[in-house]
Amino acid sequence: MSRRRLLGAAGVAGAAVAGVSACGEKPAPQESLHGRVVAQTSEVPVGSGTVVVDAKLVLTQPQEGEFKAFNAVCPHTGCTIQEVTEDIHCLCHGSRFDLANGEVLEGPATEPLQALEVTVEGTDITLV
């Protein structure tokens, strides 16, 4: 069974929106979000994850209580990752990435997603 979750804005719970893709767009590091709460733990399902579209972040929880973050810009040609189920999907050309480390599971991408660091305090997930 797959779970799909897309959120519209960092820190805005339950604001589901359709996926946004933009092939060819430049990678956008989340510089302005460092030190800020980007989501709540309840927004990131265990064994899956969430795309915070506006922040260009993929947040995952591969094991209960273990949170990971990745730049949502696909290393193939720059689409924004649109979907997280049991792995991370780029719907532009079908690449799939591992929830735990962003490694490529299926191409055409050949490079992993850029890992970002997060901390969890209470229910707040903060981008380091």
Ligand code: FES
């Ligand atoms: S841009 Fe993601 S698979 Fe091509």
